[in-house]
């Protein structure tokens with residue numbers, strides 16, 4: 408194994424509270440770090456850095472952990488340009504638009520689905536995402552859900568079974584039978600390829616009882632729950648997620664005080680997806696309220712062809728700072744360590760000895776620039792698993 412010293416880093420975000428003044432980002436100024444193989448083995452002040460086989464001069468850039476995008480839907484065919492156009496002319500966003508993508512996804516070959524996935528992964532990597540979760544949910548047959556997960560598992564460990572995205576159009580007259588399929592034969596076919604089970608608990612998708620049935624069946628098969636909760640209106644999703652000890656409740660756009668209290672006192676991470684509010688012109692989730700209550704907040708793209716067609720974590724950071732009451736430091740933490748927490752991972756989302764060497768250099772001296780310079784492609788260098796890939 409060869410070691411690499413990255414030095415002359417203006418500001419290093421470690422997310423390691425051992426550094427800095429105890430603030431969550433664990434900042435080190437005038438810093439360096441050493442990678443050996445796929446791991447970080449040293450962090451500290453540049454003047455104290457040990458020797459390494461090769462040296463990379465960061466030339467005064469900031470370094471942050473690679474972004475952890477803990478919520479995306481990248482196994483799909485087609486796009487929904489027409490729906491977006493209609494929405495920007497005043498039409499509301501509805502869960503039913505998913506059916507358009509279901510038809511296009513079923514019609515796509517395995518090779519086309521995989522090529523599409525790889526295209527968006529490359530796009531995300533260029534913007535600093537080194538770990539991503541992705542879901543099924545646009546197949547809604549046993550075959551189409553299982554093949555989506557099989558393809559996803561070739562590219563990430565963080566694969567989520569979302570057979571319960573909407574009731575399949577084939578079961579429009581018998582939603583109970585579809586829930587039976589999702590919790591039975593479809594789950595049996597999908598569970599071997601997935602780590603997580605998810606459900607869209609929302610008006611127009613699945614109610615609280617149906618969502619509970621999906622999540623408990625998934626749990627019985629060894630999958631860990633995460634929930635699409637309280638996106639389009641108030642509902643039972645968040646409380647159900649906390650009750651079932653889901654890793655994450657995602658969206659959290661419409662929350663009661665009881666929802667906020669539950670997230671603050673339980674282990675479930677609140678994952679906010681500002682790309683969805685941006686692209687549906689919905690009200691912003693109130694990150695400030697969640698943080699002040701003591702909840703753990705993650706930020707993620709929700710990249711999908713309907714409600715949020717962005718793969719850009721820097722864009723989500725900028726929106727969260729501008730419109731959701733987060734400070735730049737809180738947003739950067741939420742997009743890195745927060746995503747790791749939502750995926751129950753301790754090896755990513757931080758730059759510390761023993762962590763995976765997923766490192767991003769920014770063409771800026773400080774991570775604050777991610778929000779301060781919105782829309783600017785600041786990601787200049789990326790190491791993933793210790794390999795420089797950009």
Ligand code: NIG
Nearest residue numbers: 505607635683709711713714
């Ligand atoms: O997270 N909310 C449900 N699923 C996606 C939307 C999917 C779609 O519109 O195709 C979401 O926003």
Ligand code: FE
Nearest residue numbers: 478480635709
């Ligand atoms: Fe989603």
